Structure formats: C-alpha cells, structure tokens
Amino acid sequence: MDVSKAIKDRRSIKNYKSKDVPLKDILECIDAAHYAPSSGNLQNWKFIIIKDHETKQKLAENCLEQLWMCEAPALIVICSDRDCIESYYEQHKNIFSIQNCALAAQNFMLRAHSLKLGTCFVSGFSKMQIKRILKIDEGVEPEAIITLGYPSEKPISKRHHIETCTFFETYGNRRADKSLFPLSKHVKSVKNLFSKFKKN
Ligand SMILES: Cc1cc2nc3c(=O)[nH]c(=O)nc-3n(C[C@H](O)[C@H](O)[C@H](O)COP(=O)(O)O)c2cc1C
Structure with missing residues (x-):
C-alpha cells in the first residue's frame, strides 16, 4: 500500500469483528514497529501480545474503563526499557522513552492498516496497575496499548486545514x-x- 494512502486512510478503530488476527500479521506489525527511529538507535521498545480475555478485561478496566478494548482480538502493550535509555541519556530518559515508543506505535498502526487491520492507540492508564497485571520488570514502563483487529466500522477523518x-x-x-x-x-x-x- 502507498505510504500516503496508508497515512490518510488509517483511522482509530473501536469496533471489531470477532475474527482472530493471525500471529504472522501481528509479527509483521511488530517488525514494522521495530524499524522506527529511536534516540541513539537504542531500540528500547518491548512488545507484549495479549490475547487472553481475562487479561484484556483487566487492562481495559485500568484504561479508564474503556471496555470496548476487550472486543479487539489482540492488545499490544508497548513498553520502554527506561533503564537502557537512562544509561545513555540520563536527563532525557522519560521524553526519549515516550518519543521512541510513539514512533514505533505509528509504524505499527500503519503496517496494520496496510494489512486491513484496525488499531487504536490508548495511553490513558495507570502505569502501576498495568505493570502489576503484566508483571513488567522494574525500570520498564508501559507507554501505550494498541488495540488490534479487523474493523467493523469505518470512521471518517476529521482534520484541521x-x-x-x-x-x-x-x-x-x-x-x-x-x-x-x-x-x-x-x-x-x-x-x-x-x-x-x-x-x-
Ligand atoms: C496519546 C494518545 C492517546 C489516546 N488515547 C485514546 C484513548 O484512551 N481512547 C481512545 O478511544 N482513543 C485514544 N486515542 C486515539 C485518538 O482519540 C484518535 O487518534 C483521534 O481522535 C484522531 O482519530 P484518528 O486516529 O481516527 O485519526 C489516543 C491517541 C493518542 C495519540
């Protein structure tokens, strides 16, 4: 798919078909994500694939009760190894962590769109709760959750001039x-x- 078309056609999807997403497609998206630029090329991102319904439910509840997230066949939690960033860029560890993961997330979402998959970026959550649910190590922070599945809606684009x-x-x-x-x-x-x- 043409890059410009992928960028302009992608929309945040919150309604999904129950059809499962093949692992090979999820891995395609992660592969695209890990080609994103990163500060010092540290590639500090980690991706957790969640398909278990109970875990999805707990995550959705901790994302300000956004229960629509459970409908997505997979959730991908993008984490940042902040300790890794800190050893190179002490002062900038938080901002670089977030920026690197955001760029990876956009690559992920565009590749997903090119595979006819829908996504939505969610970051309104308590990091502590997400870390507890997913047993995330100290020094590693969840930065975003991407919902992933086949869309059952076609939202329109709203952009300023x-x-x-x-x-x-x-x-x-x-x-x-x-x-x-x-x-x-x-x-x-x-x-x-x-x-x-x-x-x-
Ligand atoms: C940092 C960030 C946080 C977001 N958090 C949420 C969220 O918690 N729930 C949600 O439904 N959408 C969330 N979104 C998606 C935005 O609402 C969406 O990108 C925006 O409305 C534009 O729509 P579009 O992606 O279809 O172009 C988030 C997007 C970003 C970039």
Missing part, C-alpha cells in the same frame, strides 16, 4: 505570499510550494 498548523520562518507567521494560500492546493506538489516560498 494545514493553514492552522503551518507557519513560515517564525511561530505564528502565516504571511508568506498570499498566492500560496490555501496551502492544501500544494499538498500534491510540495516542490512548487518551496520554490515559490524561496523567492520571497
């Missing part, structure tokens, strides 16, 4: 060249946008 999040040279500056706007007309030809911008 790129004008609202794009500035030129300094924060807040949208005054480049009025003819550039709306910026979305350049999305398929980013080269034109920049050649025009350089002239001003």
Whole structure:
C-alpha cells in the first residue's frame, strides 16, 4: 500500500469483528514497529501480545474503563526499557522513552492498516496497575496499548486545514505570499510550494 494512502486512510478503530488476527500479521506489525527511529538507535521498545480475555478485561478496566478494548482480538502493550535509555541519556530518559515508543506505535498502526487491520492507540492508564497485571520488570514502563483487529466500522477523518498548523520562518507567521494560500492546493506538489516560498 502507498505510504500516503496508508497515512490518510488509517483511522482509530473501536469496533471489531470477532475474527482472530493471525500471529504472522501481528509479527509483521511488530517488525514494522521495530524499524522506527529511536534516540541513539537504542531500540528500547518491548512488545507484549495479549490475547487472553481475562487479561484484556483487566487492562481495559485500568484504561479508564474503556471496555470496548476487550472486543479487539489482540492488545499490544508497548513498553520502554527506561533503564537502557537512562544509561545513555540520563536527563532525557522519560521524553526519549515516550518519543521512541510513539514512533514505533505509528509504524505499527500503519503496517496494520496496510494489512486491513484496525488499531487504536490508548495511553490513558495507570502505569502501576498495568505493570502489576503484566508483571513488567522494574525500570520498564508501559507507554501505550494498541488495540488490534479487523474493523467493523469505518470512521471518517476529521482534520484541521494545514493553514492552522503551518507557519513560515517564525511561530505564528502565516504571511508568506498570499498566492500560496490555501496551502492544501500544494499538498500534491510540495516542490512548487518551496520554490515559490524561496523567492520571497
Ligand atoms: C496519546 C494518545 C492517546 C489516546 N488515547 C485514546 C484513548 O484512551 N481512547 C481512545 O478511544 N482513543 C485514544 N486515542 C486515539 C485518538 O482519540 C484518535 O487518534 C483521534 O481522535 C484522531 O482519530 P484518528 O486516529 O481516527 O485519526 C489516543 C491517541 C493518542 C495519540
């Protein structure tokens, strides 16, 4: 699947068919995840595959009672080995841990989408409870739970216009060249946008 199509078509899925996900597809997604960039290439991520219903129930209850998560045939808990990061980047261990795992999660979700699987990123949980349920070692933190399964819904995309999040040279500056706007007309030809911008 084309990368742009995968990025734009992926949606968070919260309704799943009961059909199981083959292990080989889960491993494909983990493989994609572990190709993500990471600080110092430390690759500090760990992936726990959860299929047991009782464990899924306990995790969902500890994710602010989001019981819809149990419907997904698999949950993937992405953990960060923070001790590993700390030995290289003491001050930045928390932020690098989260950033590395977030990038891995996005790779995971895009690969899943390309395999016609749905996902949803969930991180509203008590780390202590998740660690207890999954017997996660000291020095390792759960950073995200990804629900995984075949979608039984097709949510629509809601995105702001790129004008609202794009500035030129300094924060807040949208005054480049009025003819550039709306910026979305350049999305398929980013080269034109920049050649025009350089002239001003
Ligand atoms: C850090 C983070 C935490 C999230 N936590 C939850 C969550 O707890 N429950 C949920 O249903 N969706 C969660 N989501 C998914 C977002 O709600 C979803 O990505 C957003 O609404 C945009 O929808 P889309 O993914 O379909 O484009 C989370 C996403 C991120 C990035």
